[in-house]
Amino acid sequence: MALKLTDVRTDLHNDWCSGCGDFGIEASLQMALTEMNVELHRVVIFSGIGCHGKIVHWTNTFGIHTLHGRTLPFAQGAKLANPELEVVAIGGDGDGYGIGAGHFVHAGRRNVDMTYIVHDNGVYGLTKGQASPTQKLGEQTKSLPQPNINSAVNPIMLALAAGYTFIARSYAFDNRHLKDTIKRAVAHRGMALVDVLQPCPTYNDIETKAFYSGEDRPDPATHRPVPRVYDIEKTGYKPLVTKEMTNEDVDKKTLEVIRISNEWGDRIPIGVFYQNENVPTYEDRIIGRIPSYVDRPPAIQRIQLENNKSAVDLPRLWKELIISG
Amino acid sequence: MGPAWQREVSRVSTKVVNELNWMIGGAQGSGVDLSASSFARSCVLAGLWVYGTREYYSNIKGLHSYFEIRTSDRQIRSKVDEVDLLAAFDAETLVRHADVVNPTGGIVYDPAVSQTPIEKVDTLYKDEARQIQVRLAQEGLGSDVGAILEEAKRRGVKLFPVPYGTLVQEVAKRLGTSELARLNRIINVLAVSVSLSLLGLDRSYMKESVRQAFSASRKQKLVDMNLAGVDRAYEFAEEKFGERGLPVSLAPIQNGPRMFVVGNQAVALGKMAGGCRLQTYYPITPASDESEFLEAHENFALLGDGSDDGKGSIVVVQTEDEIAAITMAIGGALTGTRAATSTSGPGFSLMVEGMGWAGMNEVPLVITLYQRGGPSTGMPTRTEQGDLKFVLNASHGESPRIVLCSGDMEECFYDAFRAMNYAERYQLPVIHLVDKGLANSNMTILPPDPKLVDIGRGKLILAGDHGALQGEEYRRFAPAEDGISPRAVLGLKGYRFWNTGDEHDELGHINENSENRIKMMKKRMTKLETADREIPTAEKVSFYPAKGRPDVTLVSWGSSKGAILEGMELLERRGIKAEFLQIRLASPFPAQVVRERLSGSELIVDIEQNYSAQMAAVIAEKAQINIKHKVVKFNGRPISLNEVYDSIRLIMARPEANERVILTHGA
Ligand SMILES: Cc1ncc(C[n+]2csc(CCOP(=O)(O)OP(=O)(O)O)c2C)c(N)n1
Numbered sequence A: 001m002a003l004k005l006t007d008v009r010t011d012l013h014n015d016w017c018s019g020c021g022d023f024g025i026e027a028s029l030q031m032a033l034t035e036m037n038v039e040l041h042r043v044v045i046f047s048g049i050g051c052h053g054k055i056v057h058w059t060n061t062f063g064i065h066t067l068h069g070r071t072l073p074f075a076q077g078a079k080l081a082n083p084e085l086e087v088v089a090i091g092g093d094g095d096g097y098g099i100g101a102g103h104f105v106h107a108g109r110r111n112v113d114m115t116y117i118v119h120d121n122g123v124y125g126l127t128k129g130q131a132s133p134t135q136k137l138g139e140q141t142k143s144l145p146q147p148n149i150n151s152a153v154n155p156i157m158l159a160l161a162a163g164y165t166f167i168a169r170s171y172a173f174d175n176r177h178l179k180d181t182i183k184r185a186v187a188h189r190g191m192a193l194v195d196v197l198q199p200c201p202t203y204n205d206i207e208t209k210a211f212y213s214g215e216d217r218p219d220p221a222t223h224r225p226v227p228r229v230y231d232i233e234k235t236g237y238k239p240l241v242t243k244e245m246t247n248e249d250v251d252k253k254t255l256e257v258i259r260i261s262n263e264w265g266d267r268i269p270i271g272v273f274y275q276n277e278n279v280p281t282y283e284d285r286i287i288g289r290i291p292s293y294v295d296r297p298p299a300i301q302r303i304q305l306e307n308n309k310s311a312v313d314l315p316r317l318w319k320e321l322i323i324s325g
Numbered sequence B: 001m002g003p004a005w006q007r008e009v010s011r012v013s014t015k016v017v018n019e020l021n022w023m024i025g026g027a028q029g030s031g032v033d034l035s036a037s038s039f040a041r042s043c044v045l046a047g048l049w050v051y052g053t054r055e056y057y058s059n060i061k062g063l064h065s066y067f068e069i070r071t072s073d074r075q076i077r078s079k080v081d082e083v084d085l086l087a088a089f090d091a092e093t094l095v096r097h098a099d100v101v102n103p104t105g106g107i108v109y110d111p112a113v114s115q116t117p118i119e120k121v122d123t124l125y126k127d128e129a130r131q132i133q134v135r136l137a138q139e140g141l142g143s144d145v146g147a148i149l150e151e152a153k154r155r156g157v158k159l160f161p162v163p164y165g166t167l168v169q170e171v172a173k174r175l176g177t178s179e180l181a182r183l184n185r186i187i188n189v190l191a192v193s194v195s196l197s198l199l200g201l202d203r204s205y206m207k208e209s210v211r212q213a214f215s216a217s218r219k220q221k222l223v224d225m226n227l228a229g230v231d232r233a234y235e236f237a238e239e240k241f242g243e244r245g246l247p248v249s250l251a252p253i254q255n256g257p258r259m260f261v262v263g264n265q266a267v268a269l270g271k272m273a274g275g276c277r278l279q280t281y282y283p284i285t286p287a288s289d290e291s292e293f294l295e296a297h298e299n300f301a302l303l304g305d306g307s308d309d310g311k312g313s314i315v316v317v318q319t320e321d322e323i324a325a326i327t328m329a330i331g332g333a334l335t336g337t338r339a340a341t342s343t344s345g346p347g348f349s350l351m352v353e354g355m356g357w358a359g360m361n362e363v364p365l366v367i368t369l370y371q372r373g374g375p376s377t378g379m380p381t382r383t384e385q386g387d388l389k390f391v392l393n394a395s396h397g398e399s400p401r402i403v404l405c406s407g408d409m410e411e412c413f414y415d416a417f418r419a420m421n422y423a424e425r426y427q428l429p430v431i432h433l434v435d436k437g438l439a440n441s442n443m444t445i446l447p448p449d450p451k452l453v454d455i456g457r458g459k460l461i462l463a464g465d466h467g468a469l470q471g472e473e474y475r476r477f478a479p480a481e482d483g484i485s486p487r488a489v490l491g492l493k494g495y496r497f498w499n500t501g502d503e504h505d506e507l508g509h510i511n512e513n514s515e516n517r518i519k520m521m522k523k524r525m526t527k528l529e530t531a532d533r534e535i536p537t538a539e540k541v542s543f544y545p546a547k548g549r550p551d552v553t554l555v556s557w558g559s560s561k562g563a564i565l566e567g568m569e570l571l572e573r574r575g576i577k578a579e580f581l582q583i584r585l586a587s588p589f590p591a592q593v594v595r596e597r598l599s600g601s602e603l604i605v606d607i608e609q610n611y612s613a614q615m616a617a618v619i620a621e622k623a624q625i626n627i628k629h630k631v632v633k634f635n636g637r638p639i640s641l642n643e644v645y646d647s648i649r650l651i652m653a654r655p656e657a658n659e660r661v662i663l664t665h666g667a
């Protein structure tokens, strides 16, 4: 039975501001789930605290609205305990690259097979528009009393350095691109980041929808706006790291990711920057040490006997501690 | 209360066979731990019971550490102040500990260090060195280690100089090797062997102990080297000190199999037995040893029930910090996995927000908290019972939690097991409070009996169990008389739910409606009343009656238990009858039993290892009993049975003058 969009939506009142990019992300995520036709009971979505965090309440899957910045460890815990689950973590840019930055880095090192989508709006939406870690140096969005004097973090470069094996950026109002990117991220075997440029019409009056779609710069010939966002994969860029590539090839790719991801202003790249499925996932690494993890991960283990006694063969376990007189 | 040897009770026991306390000290990293465990193992192999405590600095190499091993022919569970035999191979050990050696006891030492001036023992704090110099001067003694030895000798202590260097060379010659650098490591074995020889224990026990200690390394050469060391040390001691023996001695006894365990291991075993299959942690003293033990035993055998190949496992994840540790464990717990994390004070401080989330979303989670000297980094390697009030109130707002306090190794095991049950039965975080004193002490116990505890999963909805659903939408937080709703887990078909740290409705969606808020707060807090009703009294408190009408009622919790029980025996010999109420469940607080137990008592003394007598304050708040007399200890060293004895006598002699006694023993 194919899933319909109505299957993956709840009927709760959505309280995002009208015109918020979060709507685009929500729709794309739900469409992606529908098109992937996953068994909904296997899907768990985790979110952080911020406007973005409410997305789980609008979505009809298991939805865990966690703490500010802690989405990733919550999500990894669930995935490692039960790898059968399809785990998607959702964060805000303040949430994920600010207070949760430590977790962001370490999730890359582990390469758990899951997806992380970040609503990147340049501001702390829910606390009324303070600068987020991706707001550019010198910018002054609407509610800042003074210009921002921190440099912006580049999430793509950070993810690359941390070891993410799928690194993409998309745009909240490019539904098709975002939906397809999410599907690719979910299908990827390993830790996938999708950083989503998300207009916040209420607090970010710089990186607006009009800015991303280039409404201030019409094509002289057609008078149609020339979007600033462009899809790097449509320019012939290939994100895939293959087994056949030499170290030099990989280095070259790394440098390209750095170069392209630093573009901003008139040309803002979206697309998959990097994908490498040759890195063992954390689950693979656990199996290397615990072979029975393959079919009996923590969530599916027998812990008690018929008579409710512990299933562990304790005398065998503690043999080394027993001394006879 | 002055130095141990000046006090009235100079020996706990008047027995001379199989009742003694041995101490070894040296620089951290020089093998003190190994020496202590081979001494203890020798005793256990000889059928005896041991209780060992380890003191060390937050340092890897060079600073002073020492181990005390108490041994007896009956089970013992606490430390004593006096040392019967002190083994040292450095100057600092003598300077720091010679004063606790019993006047009838002895010191094994390296004569090469006796010329060392006190000020050259550069790991002594400057003030410590000065104080010692002043003391020696007052006694008309010099200012070197020899003076310390002389001081001990004047008190009657016997001195046993052992030229370790010469013995090492002799062993080298015997083995035909010139690897002196490596051979130097057998100094540990020499010190232990000389000690055991002086105590009259046959060398076969030490040899077996050495074999077992090195069995993992599979280096025959290493074993041979150490065995040769044992022989040479025994020969030397018999030859030199043969007739100058000590009054105390060791003799093998018949005994059955016993478990020789440290607190960390007892907790780990209890967790595994109790079904824990995911443990997260961020390294911290004194908690990480537990996680490392779990990781070392991540694959284990299950008792067969024919349904699988009997392979069990626990996934241990070292996280980036304690915030990740607790939230990752919560994520795991949401899948139905029994999950736990383990930490100490600084780590728990970081976990608090996560714990509140688990309380809000009714997630079963076990947090093992190894208390250490606080606040801040405090004294990482020293013990304290300073976190009781913190854990009772940790996290903003009000959320339910169960707090269990273990008093000894056996309780560490059973409580760790039960914590897993409580978490799942009441769907909330359970804090298992232990401390460094338990974590790093070793002790012989009878192997726990796993048949004494059942695994109970509470209202967990299992796959294929559609009872709760009946065609309706699943409501994770459905109202229930006892506050506990049927709990589905992530991935269970037909049981979709939401969680949020925001106040929420029955489905788990954000809801700030006033009635809903009241309903949900009541639901969560009601679970504590349910727990209070259901948990048997025996798991809430332990009561140890006096033999006859009690003169004094002692109240305590956690690791003070052992010293109190043994201190009581000593008091009894002096005609003081004491009863003891040990509080094991701090939340929900067993107010009624505590009130009943204490309301008839004429003299109540609260004993605990913190500054402000935290449990006494909790008792006052919850059970409305004001305990006037408090014995507290917060110098980071575990309480000894002598201190219990002395402080109770002090209070009984002059109750008005001694409402608050501060204990100070331990180097
Ligand atoms: C520990 C903690 N500190 C601060 C907050 C307050 N807070 C709520 S949302 C938020 C920022 C949200 O910004 P972002 O993550 O970018 O999400 P957005 O609202 O933009 O989607 C903050 C700081 C909190 N909830 N928890």
Ligand code: SF4
Binding pocket: A015, A016, A017, A019, A020, A021, A022, A051, A052, A121, A125, A126, A199, A200, A201, A202, A203
């Ligand atoms: S504040 Fe910004 S991010 Fe938040 S809902 Fe409104 S528009 Fe969206």
Ligand SMILES: [Mg+2]
Binding pocket: A050, A092, A093, A094, A119, A120, A121, A122, A123, A124, A125, A132
């Ligand atoms: Mg934001």
